[in-house]
Amino acid sequence: MRFRTMNYGSWLFSALLMLQSAGAYAHPPGLSSLDVSIKPARIDAKVTFAVQDIEAFAPMDSDLDAEVTDAEREAAKPAIATLLAGQLRVGVDGQDAVLAEPGQVSFDEQNNAHVELRYAAMPKQELLVQSKFLALLPEAHQQYLTIKDGDGTTLTEKMLGKHDDEVKLPLANAAGIAATHSVFAAFGDFFKLGIEHILTGYDHLLFLFALLAVTHSFWPALKIITFFTIAHSITLACAGLNLIELPSSFVEPFIAATIIYVGVENIIRGDHPKGRHWLTFGFGLIHGFGFAGVLQEMDISSGDTGILLPLLSFNLGIETGQIAVAAIVLPMIWWLNNQVEASAKFLRGGSVAVSLMGVFWLVERTML
Template sequence: MRAITIFLTLFFWSFGVFGHQTGESTYLAHVKPDQQVVDVLVSFPGRDAAHHLELDENQDEVISPQEMLVGFDRLNRYVASHLMVSNDGQPCQVVETRQSPVAESPDAYWLMQSYTCEAALNEIELKNSVLLESRGSYTHMGRVQIGERIDATVFNTQFPTYSFSLGAPPTLTELIPRYLWEGVVHIVLGPDHVLFVVLLVLLVLGVRRLLVVVTSFTLAHSVTLILAALEIVDISASIVEPLIAISIGYMALEAIFRKEPPKYLAAYTFAFGLIHGFGFSYVLRDNVGLPTDALVPALASFNIGVELGQVAIILCLYPLRKWAAGKPWETKAVRVVAGLSLVLAVFWLIQRVFF
């Protein structure tokens, strides 16, 4: 019963992740210290905001050109009111606003605002709460250009603002703990990556062999994490995310039907690790961001954080797995956990391919 409860929790949690966002949303900011100006551009499918603002008058779930035209001013006011730039705690003033043509807005709405600040730019806070209060919430991928420096960030319900200083960049003592923590959080709170590690522990009882298998996974995802985060190799998430689900499903099948771990498990794990590394890179590059002036330490710290999180999961699970070894119910318990993992992997695969 407890296993079923855990499974259902993961099932509905993973379903909620996708929410009601129908397309990518981007937030771009160009900071111009010499002019005391910050330009902001936000773009996303206009139908998402139109549904949130209930512009669908005939309730047919389709935003027609006429409905968009009628509610266009309201849409513009809504988006503009949910963007803000402040300098040293003082709001900067909007001096120019432009937006996409009405005809293009259902699929590709955008709004640009230019802010001017009274004082010299110092401590800047950018706020973007567009659609963050909507059902299912929203995620905006952000890029902020400050001279030659480019920061990547994300705006969501947990992080609706992004703050930075135009003074000295963060020191290594500030940067390394942050990226270590981000790496740990991602592996521990990433259900697909956690499930893959869980299945490895189910498959391998020997400490030495488990060490070999986990090391092969670590080496592989470290390689693709670095290559993808530095944009040397780029593979679409629409390809990688279903493959991650397939990797979990394969490992679940191994745990269900094999009495002994496959001979070449380390090779399989290395191949799957290459795929998982791309998944880690999307989080680092798009959600956490890489500072251009401290690229190597940030990347290394994030990767080490991922490994620390992975080790923590194994240290928690392996003693339980060893304790269960030889018990009359061991095989049945392994197959139940692996079976639930397989169902979840199939669900993720369908979700990531079709939705």
């Protein structure tokens, strides 16, 4: 029995270390947005990318000093506009539309690039939009496309990817079917995105692991997960109603700090620390802002609901993924915690590893 206990503990500990190694970049850019608006006599398009997704193809650090100045960013704008214009195909009634003027590029405080393009064309039968730039990006990159008419009515929405990078929209009766189609399509796309985000959000998973590592049974774990979910919901409401906005430059380091805190608390206080559910609630609010910021910073919205529907379905996907992970990990945690010889070593060893990874992320997000 002793051999099996130590083997099981070593397996889980090794899995945790592998998870940490894979999570050096806890939030890869990986998401962009494309908004197309059909106006009288023209088509407007706005593409929003994380700068990190673009700079490999339009270098900004011209003096190679590993620091991009405001002047260098400004000088890179024409190259970025040319790059995105060449990679975006807009087809109007079977013919490719041409740009009416050079693209306009701007940057925001979240390190995103916004490229605005204008085409002198007016589709009557069919509109084709193809984002060819996705073929150059990593396999997992996704781009949320929204097409609206001149009145702002959403005609269609779709999550584009490397192998599914275009939409053909017949304009006859498009507005009549838009509402139902857009709502269901948007919900499904963002629900899936939420699941993917939590499964690759290694900082959030380590935080959850550290919270649950002190539990021995179902009810304490359920209380922690429930309070985490309630905190996410409050954050979601605040973000959806634009009541509170926190910059990622604050949220991401704070998330790393929460991981360190919980890991250290596990080491000092051991099993059954009092008030763990309230700690979970408070820190869960910050993690929730991290989830919401993924969509807010990309200017993503959906039909008449704005950012609210994407945030709701995205958050629901996150919770579903979180529950699935907990269902797999918790039986292992409970089994180890109920082994007299292994429980203390498991909690200390796992918590030290979690805390060290939190320190790494804190340094990376504040100094590097």
